[in-house]
Structure formats: C-alpha cells, structure tokens
Amino acid sequence: MRMKNTQPTTFKKGSGDIAVTLKGVNKWYGDFHVLRDVDLTVKRGERIVICGPSGSGKSTLIRCINHLETHQKGSINVDGTELSEEMKNAEKLRQDAGMVFQNFNLFPHLSVIDNCILPQRRVLKRSKDEAREVGMKFLARVKIPEQADKYPGQLSGGQQQRVAIARALCMEPSLMLFDEPTSALDPEMVGEVLDTMVGLAETGMTMLCVTHEMGFAREVADRVIFMDAGQIVEENTPDAFFDNPQNERTKAFLKQIL
Amino acid sequence: MFDFRFYEISRQPEYIETLAYGVLNSLWLTILGSLFGVVLGVLLALGQGRDMPLWIKAPSVSYVEFLRNTPFIVQLFFVVFGLPLLLGYTWSLEASVVLAITLNFSAYYGEVIRAGIQAVAKGQTEGAMALGMTRWQTIFDVILPQAIAKVFPSMTSQFVFLFLTTGLVSEIGVQDLTWAGRYVADRTFRDFEVFIVLTILYMLMVFAFKGSFALMFRMAFPWWGKER
Ligand SMILES: Nc1ncnc2c1ncn2[C@@H]1O[C@H](COP(=O)(O)OP(=O)(O)OP(=O)(O)O)[C@@H](O)[C@H]1O
Ligand SMILES: [Mg+2]
Numbered sequence: 001m002r003m004k005n006t007q008p009t010t011f012k013k014g015s016g017d018i019a020v021t022l023k024g025v026n027k028w029y030g031d032f033h034v035l036r037d038v039d040l041t042v043k044r045g046e047r048i049v050i051c052g053p054s055g056s057g058k059s060t061l062i063r064c065i066n067h068l069e070t071h072q073k074g075s076i077n078v079d080g081t082e083l084s085e086e087m088k089n090a091e092k093l094r095q096d097a098g099m100v101f102q103n104f105n106l107f108p109h110l111s112v113i114d115n116c117i118l119p120q121r122r123v124l125k126r127s128k129d130e131a132r133e134v135g136m137k138f139l140a141r142v143k144i145p146e147q148a149d150k151y152p153g154q155l156s157g158g159q160q161q162r163v164a165i166a167r168a169l170c171m172e173p174s175l176m177l178f179d180e181p182t183s184a185l186d187p188e189m190v191g192e193v194l195d196t197m198v199g200l201a202e203t204g205m206t207m208l209c210v211t212h213e214m215g216f217a218r219e220v221a222d223r224v225i226f227m228d229a230g231q232i233v234e235e236n237t238p239d240a241f242f243d244n245p246q247n248e249r250t251k252a253f254l255k256q257i258l
Numbered sequence: 259m260f261d262f263r264f265y266e267i268s269r270q271p272e273y274i275e276t277l278a279y280g281v282l283n284s285l286w287l288t289i290l291g292s293l294f295g296v297v298l299g300v301l302l303a304l305g306q307g308r309d310m311p312l313w314i315k316a317p318s319v320s321y322v323e324f325l326r327n328t329p330f331i332v333q334l335f336f337v338v339f340g341l342p343l344l345l346g347y348t349w350s351l352e353a354s355v356v357l358a359i360t361l362n363f364s365a366y367y368g369e370v371i372r373a374g375i376q377a378v379a380k381g382q383t384e385g386a387m388a389l390g391m392t393r394w395q396t397i398f399d400v401i402l403p404q405a406i407a408k409v410f411p412s413m414t415s416q417f418v419f420l421f422l423t424t425g426l427v428s429e430i431g432v433q434d435l436t437w438a439g440r441y442v443a444d445r446t447f448r449d450f451e452v453f454i455v456l457t458i459l460y461m462l463m464v465f466a467f468k469g470s471f472a473l474m475f476r477m478a479f480p481w482w483g484k485e486r
Binding site (some may be wrong): 066068091092093094095096098099101103104105106107108109110111119122125150151153154157164167168171 | 287379382386391395404481
C-alpha cells in the first residue's frame with residue numbers, strides 16, 4: 001500500500017491505515033553510513049520492537065522518524081507528512097510522534113505537573129487549567145498522580161520515566177517512539193515502566209520501541225525488527241523471531257542477550 | 259601611633275550626605291548596568307551558540323573579546339567623550355555612563371551565561387524539541403532557567419567584581435562612592451580615615467549584595483538541589 005504525499009501543512013492526525021512509511025532511507029554521519037536502504041511500513045495501531053547490537057543505528061532510525069535527525073536519501077512519511085531536511089512544520093510532526101528517551105529528559109526546574117503543562121501551553125496553546133487537567137489525567141494513567149508537585153529529581157528513575165511517558169501523552173500523539181526506555185533503570189524499576197508501556201499498547205497506540213526487553217517484545221509486539229550495521233536484517237513475529245531466527249547475525253545476537 | 263580623627267568626617271553633615279549619595283549612585287549604576295548587561299549578555303551568549311550563522315556569531319564573539327580585553331576606563335572615555343563626537347549627539351552624563359557600564363558588564367555576564375548554557379545537558383533540548391516546542395521556546399523555557407541557575411554563584415562574584423570596578427567612573431566626575439570619598443578627603447585632609455570609611459562602605463554593600471543574591475536564588479530556583 002502506498003501513502004499519497006499530502007502537503008506538509010495539512011497534517012491529518014491519526015488518519016489512514018498507515019502510520020509510518022520508510023522507503024530506501026539512507027543516512028550518513030560524515031563518511032559513516034549509519035542507515036542503509038531502510039524500508040519499513042508501520043500500520044496504525046501496530047507495535048514494533050526494534051533490537052540489534054550497539055551502534056547498529058536503532059536510535060538514529062527512530063530519531064529520524066520524529067526529525068531530531070535528518071536523512072539524506074529515501075523518504076520518510078509520518079501520518080501523511082513527508083519529512084525533509086528543510087521542512088517547516090517539524091514541531092507539528094514531533095508533537096504527533098511522541099518520544100521517550102533512555103535518560104527521560106524531564107525538565108529538572110519544573111515540577112512533575114509543570115513538565116506536563118509547559119509543552120501543552122506552548123505547543124497546543126491550551127489554557128493553564130485545561131493543561132493541568134490533561135496532565136493529571138495522564139499522571140493518573142501512569143499511576144503517579146500523587147507525585148505531581150514534586151520535582152523530577154525527587155523521584156526514582158522508574159517514576160521519572162513514567163512521568164516522561166505521561167508528558168509525551170499529554171500532547172495527544174498518534175504514535176509513540178521509545179528509545180531504550182528501561183536501560184538506564186535499576187533492574188527493580190524496569191517492571192513498572194514496562195507495565196506502563198503494556199498499558200499503553202492496550203489502548204491501541206502505535207508504538208515503535210527500541211528495547212532489548214524480550215519479555216515485553218513477546219507480550220506486546222506485533223513484529224520484531226533486528227538491525228545490524230544500519231540495515232534491517234530480519235523481521236518477524238516475536239515468536240518466530242525468538243524461537244526460529246533465520247539470519248546468522250540474528251542468531252549470534254540472540255545468543256548474547258538471552 | 260597614627261592619630262585617627264574620624265570625627266573630622268562625621269561632624270560635617272555635608273560630608274555624610276556626600277558619602278550617602280555616593281553609596282546610592284554606585285548602587286544604581288551597578289544595578290542598572292547589571293539589569294541591561296544581563297539582558298544583552300543573554301543575547302551575546304545565544305549569539306555565540308554552536309548553530310548560529312556566522313554573521314551573528316562572529317560579531318558576538320568579537321564584541322565580547324574586545325570588551326573583555328580592553329581597559330574599562332578607555333571604554334568609558336570612548337562612550338562618554340568619543341561617541342558624541344562620532345555621532346554628533348550628546349547624551350546626559352548619566353546616560354552615557356550607564357551605557358558604558360552596560361556594554362562592559364554585558365561582555366562579562368555574556369561569558370558566564372554562555373558557560374551556563376553549555377553546561378545544560380543536550381538531552382534537555384531534545385526533550386523539549388521532541389514535544390514539539392520551537393527553538394525559542396526551548397531556549398527561554400527550558401535552557402536559560404537551568405543555565406542561569408547553574409552559573410548563579412559565578413554571576414554573583416562577577417557582579418561584585420564589576421561593582422568594585424565602577425569606582426573608575428569617578429575619573430570623569432560621576433559622583434559615586436569613590437568620588438565622594440575623594441571629595442571628603444580633599445576637604446578634611448583625613449585621607450586615611452576616609453579610605454577606611456570607603457572600604458567599610460564598599461564591603462558592607464558587597465555583603466548586602468551577596469545576601470540579596472542568595473535570597474534571590476532561593477526564590478527564583480526553588481528546585482535547585484532537590485535531589486533524592
Ligand atoms: N551525531 C553523530 N555523529 C557521528 N556519528 C554518530 C552520531 N550519532 C551516532 N553516531 C554513530 O552512528 C552509529 C549508530 O548510532 P545509534 O545511536 O543509532 O546506534 P544504536 O543502535 O542506537 O546503539 P545503542 O544500542 O548503543 O544505543 C554509531 O556507530 C554511532 O557512533
Ligand atoms: Mg541507541
């Protein structure tokens with residue numbers, strides 16, 4: 001199925017069956033070829049887990065999808081918006097494609113609820129009351145409404161990551177990108193963040209998750225994608241991927257992490 | 259043993275008044291210069307940002323380098339006497355002096371603020387941008403508050419240092435605290451006593467500044483140090 005290229009300015013949120021299309025995407029950092037001919041179609045509501053060795057380009061790939069990085073060749077289409085180096089409405093796109101980082105990137109100078117309020121006010125131009133209400137709704141969703149008035153530094157890593165998820169959800173994204181959301185956490189906190197992500201998946205959110213949490217992948221993912229050296233080497237349903245990997249590199253990788 | 263005669267100063271209300279005016283003048287010159295200087299300093303710091311175009315970056319860097327590597331007294335003479343000649347227009351002495359002080363201060367504050375901006379984690383910009391915030395929103399709502407908090411102690415010492423350099427404006431007849439001291443000393447011939455009084459007054463003002471800044475910090479950055 002092909003996406004038609006709508007004008008970048010007419011941003012139709014969450015419409016259509018396809019959330020993201022990548023076609024022949026290539027990216028270089030100087031001479032270094034990070035992404036090589038990446039093709040990927042993400043259907044609406046689909047949950048995709050991306051894994052692969054360090055340096056294989058997983059972060060780069062999802063950072064390209066919300067335009068924190070630009071690609072040099074091929075096309076990336078997110079919700080009908082064609083991404084390009086000089087695109088004008090990158091902010092609009094980023095608000096539509098929520099992103100959760102390994103290091104949370106919460107704003108330490110704002111309380112938890114203000115972390116949720118600020119982007120809503122600035123980007124969506126919501127009133128303070130409305131932004132607070134939405135913020136509290138999503139803090140309740142990630143099960144920490146009682147921490148609303150604390151500062152991020154006063155929370156545990158797991159709680160901070162849940163706040164980061166809530167903050168992203170406040171922008172009403174139609175797609176969520178996760179870049180190793182649990183790998184900076186102490187082991188005992190990984191569970192609470194994964195539970196939040198499973199909860200989110202149950203709402204039908206389109207999700208692209210870079211993670212090596214195989215339990216999560218088996219439980220939630222529709223597809224697992226394995227990347228190596230900037231290429232998608234293998235993709236399959238989680239069970240087939242883990243139990244019966246085809247590619248030698250996938251096998252070697254799985255042997256390492258399992 | 260030297261015979262201290264402080265009463266030579268204190269018995270004349272005119273001298274006390276002159277010194278009090280000196281304190282006030284030094285105060286508002288420093289405060290005004292700092293207010294404008296910090297605003298200009300923020301712009302200078304932003305102008306030197308990594309992704310700024312060269313036509314903004316080069317003048318920002320040159321400006322800061324020039325002002326930090328030339329004597330304040332020369333800058334003062336240039337702004338107060340040179341600029342009016344060049345522009346064919348005369349300001350009041352006060353306005354020219356405030357301008358000179360602002361220009362000088364801005365270069366120093368700019369450097370401190372620039373260090374602060376660099377010290378804010380890159381992830382903060384990405385976090386804000388990923389939420390759809392624009393570059394300017396990111397700078398003003400996310401980066402600058404953290405940058406200023408980080409360098410607030412350096413800003414305080416920079417402020418004190420710049421305050422102490424304002425004594426030079428007495429050279430062109432601005433009636434600041436240093437000028438007042440000279441005025442009183444010339445009339446009482448008690449130079450030693452007068453300079454002891456000046457030292458104490460300057461020191462008291464510095465303590466007052468430091469106290470106010472500490473208070474300001476706690477009010478402006480309640481989140482600072484709130485870690486588990
Ligand atoms: N800004 C950059 N400039 C130059 N090279 C970069 C830059 N960012 C990433 N790279 C390189 O690109 C490659 C892919 O990086 P990327 O962060 O996408 O890998 P990754 O798969 O996410 O790895 P990890 O599991 O360690 O997070 C790495 O070799 C990295 O060194
Ligand atoms: Mg990565």
